Amino acid sequence: MASPSANTVALIITPQPIPASELSTLTTELVDLLGNLQAGTSLTSRQLSPTAIELHLTLQSCPSNLRECKTLTDTTPLKKFQAQHNLSALIIQPATLHAAHRTPGLIVFDMDSTLIQQEVIDELARRVGKYDQVSAITEAAMRGEAPYTDFAASLRARVGLLKGVPGDVWDGLKKDVITFTPGARELVKGLRQAGWKSAVLSGGFMPLAEWVQAELGLDFALANFLVEEEGLLTGELLEGKAIVDGAMKATVLNELAAKWSVEKESIVAVGDGSNDLLMMEEAGMGVAFNAKEKVQERAPVRLNAGAGGLREVFWVLGYSDDEIQELTK
Structure with a gap:
């Protein structure tokens, strides 16, 4: 303290x-x-x-x-x-502000390249041989580069390339591809033990976000919904569901804080992409985690974590190794 x-x-x-x-x-x-x-x-x-x-x-x-x-x-x-x-x-x-982190609050995470080490849409694209095309759009969007500064436009462009991917692709990704970022389980477990609420807000997709929520014990998950017909992805987003872009992440962060009566100073947002910047600004502590350079330049706080991965966020919040050990045992 x-x-x-x-x-x-x-x-x-x-x-x-x-x-x-x-x-x-x-x-x-x-x-x-x-x-x-x-x-x-x-x-x-x-x-x-x-x-x-x-x-x-x-x-x-x-x-x-x-x-x-x-x-x-x-x-x-x-x-x-x-x-x-x-x-x-x-x-x-x-x-x-440092003192406010000692009051159990709300921590909100991005999913791709934050809680998990992959960009899920890129892994889906591998299944239809379009990885290079989709990855190029993903990288440009993450850096906030034209013409993909509009997240919705870049997402629709990438999703359109996924037409024909089998709907059961998620099982294979969970089993063989997706890996959690080092320290993710430890961080969520420890903060939950300390009384924090947690959520994943992702520009990715609900089947994976719900799985990540269950695996880590998060309190809430929101991501985008894909259309599936006859066992195949159609390359479309589900009509009537709002796209989870940067503005939506910021809005939902504030809604969750109000729902759980968390003051702004006790809200933490962790992400790596340009579409995480708005929620970082809304939080009391916004952390660019191993982020792209342009994101680090604009984010309130930057953390280029080493082998400890997300566990190092504990230190940003003022927890010592002894306290972390007690919370995660």
Whole structure:
């Protein structure tokens, strides 16, 4: 938890354990770069893990929200600091927001390349020999590139290429293709134990989203619906069902928060694509997880996780390894 007098919390995550001999140098350098430590106050630190440390400090000019914090971390000196030390993340946040993460809230995930390691629509396309075509559209859409800045248009273009895929394709994907991102089960289990609600909001498809929900024990799932006739996909989206694009994700996030009486400061959104940015902005903590560069540039917070995968989101929320072990045992 944040020091009672601190108004700012900085989190440093590194790919490798931080040697004790380097820790003091690293923290001193960061404080010097921030440059406005309030006179008469002291820096305190909290080691969350061998690769994650929190710094609690009182700044003369305290950032009031994540946008102001990101403006700070995106300054040239701090960008150089992150590159020089090969940081997985440098996350600065107001102490009040950090404290809010300790109140059980709502965490919402994207599915493809976030909770799972694949892009499902690409895997479906493999079944009809159209992987290259669909993947090219997927990549352009994820980067937010024209003419696929409109998610609905890009989705319809890709779904149209899936005509003729057998309707039982989902069973094969679940059995042989889909793999969960390292740390996904641990993160959801631990936060559930701590009292959090959880959801997956996906621009993918309901058969997989419902399966992911069941496998992980999520409280809610929403994705797109495909039309199937005579055992084959028609290449169409089900009429009357809203497309789950970025705007829909943000809307549903707010609806779930209202349903479960969760304050904005206690909402976390995790995703990797441009269609996750709106829900990241709506959340108290929006995390671009191993995201495309353009998404990282625009997201409130970026985390380039290592082998721990989604487990590292625990650190972003202020949980130490000892606390994580207790929650997930």
